[in-house]
Amino acid sequence: MFTFRKFRIHDDRSAMKVGTDGVLLGAWTQAGDALDAMDIGAGCGLVALMLAQRYPGLRIKAVEIDTDAAVQAGENVAASAFSGQVSVVNADILDYAPTLSPESLDLIVSNPPFFQETLLPPDTQRASARHTLAGLDFEALVSVSARLLKKGGGLAVIIPKTSERTFHALCALHGLSLLHATDVRTVERKPVRRVLLHFHKGPSPLVVVRDGLVLMQDGHRSEAYSELCREFYLH
DSSP states (O other): OEEOSSOEEOOTTOSSOSOHHHHHHHHHOOOTTOOEEEEETOTTSHHHHHHHHHOTTOEEEEEESOHHHHHHHHHHHHTSTTTTTEEEEESOHHHHGGGSOTTOEEEEEEOOOOBOSSSOOSOHHHHHHHBTTSSOOHHHHHHHHHHHEEEEEEEEEEEEGGGHHHHHHHHHHTTEEEEEEEEEESSTTSOOOEEEEEEEESSOOSSOEEEEEEOEETTEEOHHHHHHTTTTOOO
């Protein structure tokens, strides 16, 4: 169990455990005045609950294909103060998306599959959650997002830095333009492993914001990381 400032998360039945990637995505994503959002591949519900805490007017569908994880996400949501904002849907987004009205969402967030290797990881539940060959690959995620987002709506993801160009190209093909990119390093001397990306459905802006975030300094959370997550971490 993980205890945050305003909710608790149980993740023992979810392949997608509470981790730095999810916390970063939930804390970094800007929803603005969005009203309707979706977390694709919601796992235990962490990102959806973080967004609900930050944006009291936001309604979030947390879509999760794995039944055990979806049930646990529902339990986490029900035990929180944000149960009125978050609804959990146990479904494959590729089957669920066609049942929804096009251009009905203001925001989509996803910590998408990133394993690119030919062989699946040995744990089949984790494979389903994290492998691009197990249903939801980058192209499918971008295609679904482009269909469901309103004009001006946003797609926020965290992916490996090595996949940024591929993901960016797919977004461009579907009319999604990059607004903000944040390179994430564990420590200053290490290479960038992850990148946070926020696209919108519309033309490219005159200026794309590009910055960086170092997570650890001298064995502790950096000042920037602590500030980003201050609404969530207890210490």
